Amino acid sequence: MGMIKARKLTHEYIRRNEEGNVESIQTALDQVDLEIHAGDFVAILGHNGSGKSTLAKHINALLTPSGGTLWVDGKDTSDSKNLMDVRRTAGMVFQNPDNQIIASVVEEDVGFGPENLGVPTDEIWTRVEESLKSVGMLKYRSHSPNKLSGGQKQRVAIAGVMAMEPKCIVLDEPTAMLDPNGRKEVLYAVHELNRKKGVTALLITHYMEEVADADYVYVMDGGKVVLKGTPKQVFSEPELLQEYRLDAPPMTLLAHELRKAGLPLPKGILTRQELKDELMQLYRRTNGNVDHFG
DSSP states (O other): OOSEEEEEEEEEEEEEOTTSOEEEEEEEEEEEEEEEOTTOEEEEEOOTTSSHHHHHHHHTTSSOOSEEEEEETTEETTSGGGHHHHHHHEEEEOSOGGGTOOSSSHHHHHHHHHHHTTOOHHHHHHHHHHHHHHTTOGGGTTSOGGGSOHHHHHHHHHHHHHTTOOSEEEEESTTTTSOHHHHHHHHHHHHHHHHHHOOEEEEEESOGGGGTTOSEEEEEETTEEEEEEOHHHHTTOHHHHHHTTOOOOHHHHHHHHHHHTTOOOOTTOOSHHHHHHHHHHHHHHHHOOOSOOO
16 A cells, blocks of 8 residues: 555535534535555646645545545544554645744744654754754754745755654645745655655645746546546646636647647657757757757
């Protein structure tokens, strides 16, 4: 079994009136199947209301299924006996770091989670130092979080989760409130944790360019998984993505338009470098070798 596995996972938000009678039922997750293996970097894409944030809350057991089953590291999240183990296994980073940072000093905030878990004091400070170092924030350990940029705050929030040593980290649109530099800082930190420490990473986002380096991508719409595959596979059909109110990365769209215009380019080009390389190869095939390409 994978690190995270869902089978026919369903969640309904039920609205009741003052008498307790059901007024409405909204299905946020509709029989979702997925499997994420240990050490993977997986992205879940979808527009607002697609169900991706509801799914994230299930992985951390903030919500429990209305139907179907979700396992985290082999433990059924609907079993209350597994609650603490699930939350230790899957750490959660939210969209707004101000809602997650509670202490007045960075290192104290990062140490808050391990302290609540009963970790010995010496071990707490070791974890604080390692976690801050892993996200490039060690030199800010004595700073007030209020003095940090949005990207720096989000990296502190990630460090706070990592100090609890989860096997998996779930990031629910962690860059939505950040400027481009802040987004770059946070994504770099998450990728480094995944590559160097083997932490399973699940990135919930609606920014297409953030998922180019993911191992696997799920696309959600209306509470269902509607597309899945590698980034190249998912982005190879930009017109299909548009049906779900999503756009492929800019270079993918440009390559798609060039292909429609008659250039024999492969599907699923994700980056500027990939497009440049393909155009260079095409130029060489048709015009001979060339030493410079703009």
